[in-house]
Amino acid sequence: MSKTNASLMKRREAAVPRGVGQIHPIFAESAKNATVTDVEGREFIDFAGGIAVLNTGHVHPKIIAAVTEQLNKLTHTCFQVLAYEPYVEVCEKINAKVPGDFAKKTLLVTTGSEAVENSIKIARAATGRAGVIAFTGAYHGRTMMTLGLTGKVVPYSAGMGLMPGGIFRALYPNELHGVSIDDSIASIERIFKNDAEPRDIAAIIIEPVQGEGGFYVAPKEFMKRLRALCDQHGILLIADEVQTGAGRTGTFFAMEQMGVAADLTTFAKSIAGGFPLAGVCGKAEYMDAIAPGGLGGTYAGSPIACAAALAVTTLALSLSAAAQSAYPNKAIRVIVPFGAGSTTDIIARAITDKMSQSLGQPVIVDNRGGASGTIGQAAVASAAPDGYTIMIHSSSHTVSPSTFAKLPFDTARDFSGITPISSTPNVLVIAPSKNLKTLPQLVAHAKANPGKMNFASAGQGSATHLNAEKFKLAAQIDAVNIPFKGSADAVTEVLAGRVDYYFSPIAPVIGQIKDGQLLALAVGSPRRASALPDVPTTAEAGVPGSEFNFWIGMMAPAKTPRDVVNRLHDEVVKALATPEVKERFLKLGADAWTLKPEAFDAYIRDEIKSNAAVVKAAGLLATN
């Protein structure tokens, strides 16, 4: 082996100052995609991409083709001396992509540090002020000004004496380090009080995601408050996107996810796929604050680097669009806020089994029972609205706003309806020995004997209880609830005639109805049940306004993207059409029922209101 890592290391030590540290004791010979081969022929997976300059991998064919074409045409003129189109084209593309609803202009330079230096120059010229606020843990470069902004002495500025003045340091918000958003804002206010008046501060510079600091994301709420603070004092907000730009955070710029725009944005690193290119993009009026000649550089925005950047932006933009349309690209968690084996759980599993097959990703049921479903609901309300955490819940969803005085979420505001899945009708059953053969007969008997009739329910506040209460209200009768632990006990008591009637789910009583042990007087649902097509609804049988719909449906956190909500809706509709799901529903006495997402949201809002009256009548108000 003529060249070894050890022999090259010796030469390096003799020729290169030690200040240019070396993280790996190896020398690269060639590379392709994410694989690097060293001078001894060993292959390595490249997790660093030359500190993140290679989003597109090594030797990407499209970048090499673009650069080769440019190399054969024009390598250099110095843009300020003799301009060329690729520079202008890169600026146009960046202007269009950087967040901010205002006219923008872009300056191209060579390194990230140079971009940061220039952003400060521009902010100073635009405001006529000299001070800058940077953050703890920040990294902005190794040139003198940027070293002053970088919030880490060892190893970056150790031994070099004091850095340029006029730089003040605020606390970067970081839960892990015990710095809240309030703490961070307070640290800026403290600078205004102790060190420099706001009118002397030209800019606040921040990395939307700190890199060197430890890969910490600035909270959106913080960015909003920082924006407001800058606006209040006429300070420019600089987003240093050198580390985060070019698609490294899922969007082309990290600030696209923050809900506010910076005045100036710096970019570098991945922007040209390994070729040296950097820049500052900002509000046109600020960018024009420096007179001709004050900006630029001999090799700044070289045609070769620009050709590479144009290939990268095309690639990165198409990749990020592809990533967004690739939903789902990982498992989807479906929170069911009841235990395994409950009706909601059985329906959820029937649907999610089918969805797993058609989406090509696991769709996993996660049972989070307890507190009438509100524990699972709270988990969904606070989950990321990305389509990877959703919920299948029952119509208890619209009951808990009235039965709980306080909930850690707002049912109408914090969820987005995808679609109802099923409606499970209850059927009013009574023993033949009671001699009441129709619903009007039962109503007349109850009216003649106020407070004497009783009905079974599968628990206080259960769907069977609420159904009976709604019927009581609409029929204007007085009857007494006898709650049981579940349907089995309730059915036994009604069969024996010890309790008068029961609004039962269909599955536990269909056998007894068929062989005449129980009479089915009506179904409580708005529509007839497919398992009992000859039995009228309570409304049809003379009690309008008594409809009670026990549904099971799918919901997502409120801000889930619309295309994801629509996709999930379509998947449920597809699953419901399969013979396997139809068969399982038949056994459960459940009917398939769907609504468009917007209609489901409206339905939920209405039902929250109508259930409030039933809950009040049933004496179930506010349990906490």
Ligand SMILES: Cc1ncc(COP(=O)(O)O)c(C=O)c1O
């Ligand atoms: C946020 C940030 N700003 C500026 C720089 C400096 O860029 P360069 O190394 O190209 O000078 C870096 C480099 O890592 C960085 O991460």
